[in-house]
Amino acid sequence: MKKFIFGLAAAVTLAAFNIGGAFAGKPDNSIRFAYDQAPESVDPYFNNVRIGVIIGQHVWDTLIYRNPETGEYKGELASAWQQVDDRTIEFDLQHGIKFHNGEEFDADDVVYTLNYVADPKHGVTTQQNVAWIEKAEKIDKYKVRLTTKEVFPAAIEYLSGPVVIHPNEYYEKVGPEGMNAKPVGTGPFRVTEYDVGKSITLEKNPDYFADSPKKQGPIEKIVIRFIPDRQTQMAEVLSDGVDFIMYVPKDQAEQLEAVPNLQVVSGETMRIAFMQMNSQENTPSKALKDERVRKAIIYAIDRETMVKEIVGAGSRVLNTICFPKQFGCTDEGAPGYEYNPDKAKALLAEAGYANGLELDLVAYRERNQTEAIIGYLKAVGINANLQFLQYAAMRDLIRSNKAMLTHQTWGSFSVNDVSAATPVYFGYEKDDISRDSEVRDLLKKGDTTMLPEDRKAAYHDALKLIAEHAYAVPLYSLPVYYVATADLNFKAYPDEMPRFWEMTWK
Amino acid sequence: MTFFILKRLGLAILVSLAVSAIAFFLLRISGDIAIAIAGEGARDIDIAAARQLHGLDRPLIVQYWVWLLQIFNGDFGQSIFFKSDVLSLVWAKLPVTLLLGVLSLAFALVISIPLGILAAVFANSWIDRLALSVAVVGQALPNFFFALVLIVLFSITLRWLPVSGSATWAHYIMPVIALGYYVAPAFMRLVRAGMIDVLSADYIRTARAKGLPAHIVIFKHALRNAVMPVVALTAVQLGYLLGGSVVIETIFALDGLGFLAYQSITHKDFPVIQAVVMLLSVLYVLLTLLGDIANAWLNPRLRIS
Numbered sequence: 102m103k104k105f106i107f108g109l110a111a112a113v114t115l116a117a118f119n120i121g122g123a124f125a126g127k128p129d130n131s132i133r134f135a136y137d138q139a140p141e142s143v144d145p146y147f148n149n150v151r152i153g154v155i156i157g158q159h160v161w162d163t164l165i166y167r168n169p170e171t172g173e174y175k176g177e178l179a180s181a182w183q184q185v186d187d188r189t190i191e192f193d194l195q196h197g198i199k200f201h202n203g204e205e206f207d208a209d210d211v212v213y214t215l216n217y218v219a220d221p222k223h224g225v226t227t228q229q230n231v232a233w234i235e236k237a238e239k240i241d242k243y244k245v246r247l248t249t250k251e252v253f254p255a256a257i258e259y260l261s262g263p264v265v266i267h268p269n270e271y272y273e274k275v276g277p278e279g280m281n282a283k284p285v286g287t288g289p290f291r292v293t294e295y296d297v298g299k300s301i302t303l304e305k306n307p308d309y310f311a312d313s314p315k316k317q318g319p320i321e322k323i324v325i326r327f328i329p330d331r332q333t334q335m336a337e338v339l340s341d342g343v344d345f346i347m348y349v350p351k352d353q354a355e356q357l358e359a360v361p362n363l364q365v366v367s368g369e370t371m372r373i374a375f376m377q378m379n380s381q382e383n384t385p386s387k388a389l390k391d392e393r394v395r396k397a398i399i400y401a402i403d404r405e406t407m408v409k410e411i412v413g414a415g416s417r418v419l420n421t422i423c424f425p426k427q428f429g430c431t432d433e434g435a436p437g438y439e440y441n442p443d444k445a446k447a448l449l450a451e452a453g454y455a456n457g458l459e460l461d462l463v464a465y466r467e468r469n470q471t472e473a474i475i476g477y478l479k480a481v482g483i484n485a486n487l488q489f490l491q492y493a494a495m496r497d498l499i500r501s502n503k504a505m506l507t508h509q510t511w512g513s514f515s516v517n518d519v520s521a522a523t524p525v526y527f528g529y530e531k532d533d534i535s536r537d538s539e540v541r542d543l544l545k546k547g548d549t550t551m552l553p554e555d556r557k558a559a560y561h562d563a564l565k566l567i568a569e570h571a572y573a574v575p576l577y578s579l580p581v582y583y584v585a586t587a588d589l590n591f592k593a594y595p596d597e598m599p600r601f602w603e604m605t606w607k
Numbered sequence: 608m609t610f611f612i613l614k615r616l617g618l619a620i621l622v623s624l625a626v627s628a629i630a631f632f633l634l635r636i637s638g639d640i641a642i643a644i645a646g647e648g649a650r651d652i653d654i655a656a657a658r659q660l661h662g663l664d665r666p667l668i669v670q671y672w673v674w675l676l677q678i679f680n681g682d683f684g685q686s687i688f689f690k691s692d693v694l695s696l697v698w699a700k701l702p703v704t705l706l707l708g709v710l711s712l713a714f715a716l717v718i719s720i721p722l723g724i725l726a727a728v729f730a731n732s733w734i735d736r737l738a739l740s741v742a743v744v745g746q747a748l749p750n751f752f753f754a755l756v757l758i759v760l761f762s763i764t765l766r767w768l769p770v771s772g773s774a775t776w777a778h779y780i781m782p783v784i785a786l787g788y789y790v791a792p793a794f795m796r797l798v799r800a801g802m803i804d805v806l807s808a809d810y811i812r813t814a815r816a817k818g819l820p821a822h823i824v825i826f827k828h829a830l831r832n833a834v835m836p837v838v839a840l841t842a843v844q845l846g847y848l849l850g851g852s853v854v855i856e857t858i859f860a861l862d863g864l865g866f867l868a869y870q871s872i873t874h875k876d877f878p879v880i881q882a883v884v885m886l887l888s889v890l891y892v893l894l895t896l897l898g899d900i901a902n903a904w905l906n907p908r909l910r911i912s
Contacts, residue, residue, distance in 0.1 A: 139870065141688045280689055297689055297696075298870055299862045328771055328860040329869060330756055336770045340762040491873070497642060 126344050127588055128185070131322035133343040134599070135334045139298045139327040142281040146218050146225045151597055154263070156514060158315075158598060160201075161265035161286030164192055164211065165257055165315040169307060169594040172426075172517060174257055175314045178206065178266055178287065187252045187551050188235075194243040198310045200268040202505050208239040213269035213583065223277075229521070230263040230514060249571040252368040252549040254556060255518040258428070262516050289317045296591035300326045303601075315602050322599050333353045335584070338363065344586045347599065354582035359554055366583045368593030369415040372425045372468070372512040376574035377526065379505050379534040386460055393452040396573035398506075399438040400445035401481040402474055407578050411470055415593075417534035417578030421564040422523050422575050429519035429547055429560035435568035445481040457482035463499070464508035465492045467579075471508045500531045507534075510579060519556070519560050520548045523564040527567060535572035611903055619896045620808055626888040627678075630881055631671050640877050654686040678885070688871065691881045696867065697887040701886075703773050703863035704856070707782055708848040712841065714787030720834070722791075723798025724825065727833075730803055740798070742792035750851075754858045771860035786852060790844045794837055801833030835905050842898030845854045846891035 124135055140148040145157030166177040179192040198206040215237035218225050225231050233256065235248045249256055271285050276284040280543075284292045287310075290303035304324040326343065328334050335353060339360065349357070349365075350501070357367045365432045378389045378398065388394045404418045420437050423430035447456065460478075462485040464471040485506060490498070498504045513521040524544045526532050533541075543563035547556045567573060581597055588607040591599065634640075641658035658664050662673065677684065683693035718741075726738035761768040763783060772778050804813060804827055814824045849864075856865030864883055871879035 138873075141874065142690060147690075265749055296862070297691070298867065299860075324773065326860065329866075329873075330858050330860070333758070333771050333858055333860060336755075336758045336762055340770055342762070342770045491875075494638065497639065503735065 103453050104333040107234040109534055113568070120566055124189070126341070126586070129321065130319060130606065131324060132345055132589070132601055132604065133324045133326070134345045134601075135326050135328045135337055135343040136335065136346075137327070137329050137331065137348070140276060141226075143284045143292065143295065143301065144225075144277045145263060147281070148275050149514075151512070152327075153433065155598060156301065156303070156325070157263070157265055158288070159601060160284055160292055161267070162288050162313065162315070163261055164194075165261040167258070167261040167517065168314070169596060169598070171598075176380045177261075177314055182257075185246070186316040190247045190249075190251045191249065192245045194245065195312065196243060198287055199308055200271070200287050201306060201466065202268065202271055202285045204268040204270055204285075206266070206268070206287055207242050208245045210266055210269045212239045213272065214267045215264070215268075218264070218386055223480050227263065227514065229525075230259060233259070252551055254553070255428075255516070255520045255548070255552050257264045258334060258518045259520075263514055273305045285596040289313070290314055290323060296576055298327060300324065315600075318403060318603050318605055320601055320604055320606075338584050338586070341586070344581065344589055345591075345599065346585075347581055347583045347586050347597075349582040351411070351580075351582060352450055354413075354584060357584050362587050364585055364587045364589070366585070366591070366593050367413060367415045367580050368583075369417065369578050369595055370512070370581050370597045371427070371515060371517070371595050372581075372597065373410070373419060373422070373424050373511050373581040374412075374467070374508070374510045374524070374576040374579055375419070375526075376474070376576065377499070377504070377509055377532075378573060379507075379553050380572060381502070381536045382532070383502060384505070385503060388452070388454060388458055388460070389505060391452045391572055394454065394458070395436065396482065397445040397448035397452070397537050398478065398483065399571055399574050400441045400448065401483065402477045402574065402576075403440040404576055405440065407470065412577055413580050413582065418577050419575040420571050421568055423519050423560075423564065424513065424522065424578060424595075427517050427519050427522060428512065428553075429557055430522075431557070431561050431564060431567070433561060433565075435565045438571075442477075442481050449482060454482070457484060457532045459484045459486070461486050461488060461504045462502045462506040462508060463488045463495050465490055465495045466510060467508075470576075474508065496532070499534060502532065502534070503549065511558050512597065515598065516594075523560070523563065523567075524548060525546070527563070527572065535567075535570075535605060537566065537570065537572065538579070540566050540572070608903065612900055614805055615896050615899050619892045622892050623889050626892070627675065627885055628671065630884040631674060632667065634880060635670075635876055638875060640656045640875075676879075683882040686871075686876055686879050688874040688876040688879070693878045696879065697864065697882050700862060700864045700867045703861055703867070704849055704852055706867060707779065707786065707852055707856070707861060707863060708845055710779060710783040711787035711790070711848050712845050714783050714835075715791040715844070716841070718788075719791040719794035720798055722836075723795040726799040727802030727806060728796070730799075730826065737794060742795050745792040746789050748789075750785050750789045751854050751858055753788060754781065754855060757781045757785055758858075770840075771858075773861045773863070778859070778861070782852075782855050782861055783800060785858075786848055786855045789850060789851075793840065793844065797836055797840060798833060799837060800820065802829060805833045816829060835902075838905060839898040839902040842894040842901065843891075846887075846894040849890055850887045 130299060138150055138152055140150050140153040142148050143156055145153055145161060162178050164177060166175045178195055180195050181193040185191055194208060200206060214311045215234055217223055218231040219234035233249050233253045235250045238246045240246055255397050264583045268285055272280060275298045279509050289306055289309045291306045292301060293304045294302035305321050309317050310464035338346050354365050357363050378395050379386060380389050384390055408416045408418055434531040460483060462475065464487065468489055471487060475487060478485045499507055510521060525537060525539050529541045540563050543559050547559035550556045550559060583593055585591060589604060590607060591604045641654050641663050662670060681694065686693050686696055689696060710716050721739045722741060731733055758770055762770045768780055769778050796908045811824060811829055852863060853865035853868050854865045856867045867879065868883045
């Protein structure tokens, strides 16, 4: 007990007089970044939050790199690759690359990582990112063969995003827990300090390979602090406590535009907003089984005005449930539903709801947008009762078939392919609450066909069907507002990934 | 006195057990732990496996009993979110919360006792009204709002203090003021009432008649008796400050128990929430017990009754 009290007193004293706070920024060529959420694990395979993706892309590398501007694929850890048949790809690997702990990168690392994450017993958090891998085999020290479970044309896209490569010897020894405690990758930055739930410090990897398409810039250090309160984050950036924050609400970002030492940058992201309408057989709202009611809901919402007034610059109205720049996403041939409250009322009356209708609406973010939607619905006689919940609670409601209307968003894990978006909500997955088998089959065909034109055709037909039957309300793409010190040079990309390695100070 | 302490101790243990049961069952009602453990995108089979692995398929009362036994063995389980031992996680955050609580209490006492004395000595004057205004403002302002006002003034406008974090002593100044100011009015009113009472007592009149200087009468004779109830309240308020630091720690990103509680609630990290609730409530019960004992020691009438 005495020992405990002594230890506690010592810790309290240290906490009080630790004057070693990090004062950084432009003078020492570092960037202080505040984010609202800590990742559950730094290991990219064991978290599903954006900050995990950001850290992942800085600390680790992938076999392939996708240029965020042109969409062109280049080798990263792989120097070349070849599609051997519909389910097999062979990779030639780069030579002379070292992990942060000195371990040499070769085929063993790729084979071990891919086989480890593909095994469901290891419980990778985002199964969708790895469930398509059947196995990886070593051909020689710098050559690997990857086999997919079925035909999976989006494999290259996944291999250029969430599928990072771990060092086999280290990972085998320490596992995901050890990797979280002391992360080791090949990336342009290495983790030098990690205080769980509080902060993480990344420092430039001095041995980073020169051939990497992620060109290492001059930034020496990135200090990421987890500050949950948005107002505190804004106060930090205003008082020069941090240099960079993201996901600032539109109204607050607009106020910050007037501050001379700050810059506000907004850009479209791959995150789309939409509403699901539960029309499956045992839906808790019989009204939603009626296509006229679903169409009335779409006609009732003025999406153009919402984008202009509430959502913000960089956003656009969508007509189908996918991000327009994703491979296979199109609204060609899909009916557009303009804002037309009279038509909405007429359709409701035709469906037998001339005196109005009561529905539950479940939502989890951008509450102001949900409330605007509720206002539009009210104007045509639909009373939507809002249930605003944490994401997990909302998902439980949806998956247990207790949700009627949902206000959803989906970021596709930054995967630039429709297979990472539409099938999640219309492919008979757990979140599919419309369940049309024709749509499911078309999506499946798109997901598992090799020829790009055939894939596009299948997705086109599926997206058109979803729009024709009004299974969901496509709303808009969501923009992200970044606020940064005026002296920082950076660019916003649709994948919501701040690329610190290419940032510079003016 | 021994009987009094034993009686209070027994009561404290019962209260702690009741709190542990309420916390346990309320958390179980709030959502399915198996889904939280299995994580996002989990299949039914994964959720079922998590349910079986963690014994969540057993009756609630059995789960509670097992949990209680584990706690007595010092095992609070594993954090679902942070994937580490709950006890070491909580221990690591405790010093920051204790420091914040103790400093906030000291700040509250430092402003409330002089103000209470002044208000009593100059009862019904403008000084009394000023002190009353300070108290009313302190109680009426929600501490999260007051915290933001402090940030705007001291961090953004004057740039004297860092906004958030716990790296240096300067990081504690605003959280301590925001948290301490909220509890100061209760102390101030108690000191004022006690002092007014004592200052009209015969022995004070005698002291004054003897020609003792005013500061000796107030500080040596009156204050000692007037602050007695403050002792008991101090212990209770410290408990309140420790439990009430969730909002302040979250706003100032102070890496303490309150911040941990907020993160755990956000991520449905049940083992951590349970441990934090349990620890804070036991601390609160212990401090109340200490307050009762101190009061009884200072005031024999209480322990006799």
